[in-house]
Amino acid sequence: MTLPTPTPTPTRSKRIYEQLASDLRPLGLMIYGGVHPHRVPVPQLETGTLILIGTAPDFWTCLTAAPEGQDGTPDPVDSYSRRTIGALADRYRAVAYYPFGGPPYTPFVAWALASGRAFTSPSQMLVHDEVGMLISYRGALHFDKILDIPAPARTTSPCVDCADRPCLSACPVHALVDGGPYKLAACHDHLDTPQGTECMASGCIARRACPLSDGAGRPPAQTAHHMRYFHHP
Secondary structure: OOOOOOOOOHHHHHHHHHHHHHHHHHHOEEEEEEEOOOOOOEOOEOOOEEEEEEEOOOHHHHHHHOHHHOOOOOOHHHHHHHHHHHHHHHHHOOEEEOOOOOOOOOOHHHHHHHOOOEEEOOOOOEEEOOOEOOOOEEEEEEEOOOOOOOOOOOOOOHHHHOOOOHHHHOOOOOOOOOOOOOOHHHHHHHHOOHHHHHHHHHOOHHHHHOHHHHHHOOOHHHHHHHHHHHHOO
16 A cells, blocks of 8 residues: 655755755755745646746856856757756756746746735836846746745835835836836837947846845846847847
């Protein structure tokens, strides 16, 4: 007779979470939040624990030192994310998910909001409690086990306490407006002008203006890379 797998004790499950966080650091990645689908309903999952993974301040250094950053691999950020997070999935016997490779796309926005660590900003873009609007999910791991995950540091959006709301005022062409929608055409038109050079070279001015975005620690080369892929996919 096959006996059921015992549920890990909180001490053991906490160690798994902490070990994963430790394993992510040398990869330039960090935990962006977690969800217990049986407690907070989310699309596509019903049980276990979902751990969301995103870029850390030293992500670009790790990527450029990796094979994907040196051998001309198409979509090096995605390729690096798939390799490293996939290897962790094998090590932890978890299932890996990625926010790219669709359609159909995995519902990362819904998962992020369910984690309690990401919120909808006034501009309707996601804002994270640690990395602000320079949020960049690179993957997620789904564990069958119920892991002990830290409670979110905040119970309300950081935007509630942000009186200036620079995400709405910093954009030179007002592409981000209160309540949306995002004026995509105005943004792309601006990026084709000399005045759009700063966004192309250093990243979206509005996203960088978020007071929490400093927590992302992104170098200009990384933000420029993302802008190139955004403007010329």
